[in-house]
Amino acid sequence: MGRGRVELKRIENKINRxxxxxxxRNGLLKKAYELSVLCDAEVALIIFSSRGKLYEFGSAGMTKTLERYQHCNFNPHDNSVERExxxxxxxxxxxxxxxESLQRTxxxxLGEDLGPLSVKELQNLEKQLEGALAQTRQRKTQIMVEQMEELRQKERQLGDMNKQLKIKxxxxxxxLGPLPCSWNPTNASTGNTSFSVHPSQPNPMDCDNETVLQIGYQHYVAGESSVPRTMAGDIVQGWVL
Structure with missing residues (x-):
């Protein structure tokens, strides 16, 4: 009758544990020793009990095996850093x-440091400059055409606004209709100021003859004075300011 499978779990009984x-532990140490002898392997085994007691086995010496382990464990990282x-x-x-190549180009x-260039390199440089010049001129022409089109559009808009304002x-x-009274600039230039009066409107220059106070010299011609004749003889020499 075969041995049954033992469930792996913590043994609760302290003595049995x-x-x-x-x-x-002894079986594991024996297996490690057998593996190192039979297979010529470098084996290191470290065991700590629940009480903190150390048990170890090293086929080539624990210190040497640990140094080799550290070298193999950390060297790939160092190599990766070095490669990076x-x-x-x-x-x-x-x-x-x-x-540096872009600086030379x-x-x-710009026409500098052309001495080391050969004839073929100079020809290629000339082609590059001609191509760049043609593209620059094409772009300039395009911008000027766009600006002229914008100016024409603004001109049309201003013309439309001008027509609308004229109609308004x-x-x-x-x-509003005709004005009742207008000023004649022709008479103003000759010193004879006159107003044109609409027939339906009263003449603002028509007024009743009243006593006029005249300051300064003034000559009146008989028959043309607007002052009544009864007061014509009473007008004396004006005041001199």
């Missing part, structure tokens, strides 16, 4: 070379 630990650093250094070198386009002024002028 200690006995089991001792048996299995080397990769960044190569990338920086490529970018520096590209930057810029100086050549004509409409408002017809609604």
């Amino acid at each position: 200690q006995v089991t630990f001792s048996k299995r 650093t080397q990769s960044w250094y190569q990338e920086v070198s490529k970018l520096r070379a590209k930057f 810029q100086r050549h386009l 002024l004509q409409t408002e002028g017809q609604g």
Whole structure:
């Protein structure tokens, strides 16, 4: 009758747990020793009991095996960092070379440092400059055409506004009708100021003859004076200011 399968779980009985630990510890140490001898393997085993007691086995010495373990464990990380650093250094070198090449090209386009260039390189540079000049002129022409189109559009808008304002002024002028009195600039230039009066409106210059106080010299001609004759003899020499 075969042995039944033992469930792996913590042994609650303290004495049984200690006995089991001792048996299995010795068996594990024996297996480690057998593995190192039979397979020529470097085996290191470290065991801490529940009470903190240390049990260890090293086929080639625990210190040597631990040093080898640390070297194998941390060296790949160091190698990866070194590889990454080397990769960044190569990338920086490529970018520096590209930057220097762009600087040389810029100086050549500006007409500087043309001495080391060959005839073929100068011809290529000339083609590049001609192509750039043609594109620049094309872009300038396009911008000027767009600006002229905008100006024409603004001109049309202003013309439409001018027509609308003229129509509005004509409409408002017809609604107001003729003015009753207007000033004649021709008479004003000759010193004879006169007003044209509409027939339906009273003449503002017509007024009753009243006593007039005259200051200064004034000559009246008989028959043309607006002062009554009864007062013509009473007018004396004016005051001199």
